[in-house]
Amino acid sequence: MSELTYPDDLRYTTDHEWVQDKGEGVVRIGVTSYAADALGDIVYVSLPSVGDTHSAGDSVGEIESTKSVSDVYAPAAGEVVAANEALDSTPELVNSDPYGEGWMYEVKLADASVLDSMLDAQAYQAQLD
Numbered sequence: 001m002s003e004l005t006y007p008d009d010l011r012y013t014t015d016h017e018w019v020q021d022k023g024e025g026v027v028r029i030g031v032t033s034y035a036a037d038a039l040g041d042i043v044y045v046s047l048p049s050v051g052d053t054h055s056a057g058d059s060v061g062e063i064e065s066t067k068s069v070s071d072v073y074a075p076a077a078g079e080v081v082a083a084n085e086a087l088d089s090t091p092e093l094v095n096s097d098p099y100g101e102g103w104m105y106e107v108k109l110a111d112a113s114v115l116d117s118m119l120d121a122q123a124y125q126a127q128l129d
Helices: 033-039 112-117 121-128
Strands: 016-021 024-031 040-046 060-066 069-073 080-082 104-111
Touching: 024 069, 104 112
Parallel strands: none
Antiparallel strands: 016 024, 024 104, 040 060, 060 069, 080 104
């Protein structure tokens, strides 16, 4: 993996997930380059199913790497409206392109104002130190 980056147009959680506002209360969610780097080579990703609803903090999937298995946590309450099926056959996209092709799933938020309480790129990087 290349240099760790944290795009300014995303929001972040202390669980090393990024959240991208797609508009109309829908967000795209993935793991940060920090998380992907810490996990090592990702070999399997389990994602929530479209139609699943969950609360903030719920475990909604798993990432398996050559080093460990880690839970994927919901950063906010809502209903899953999309899952990145490309990760079924190419889970390494999470390593190679965590903010692009390696996205995980999309959620229609129960309350879009939750984005305001998430970390910006600067605050996320500061809590990594």
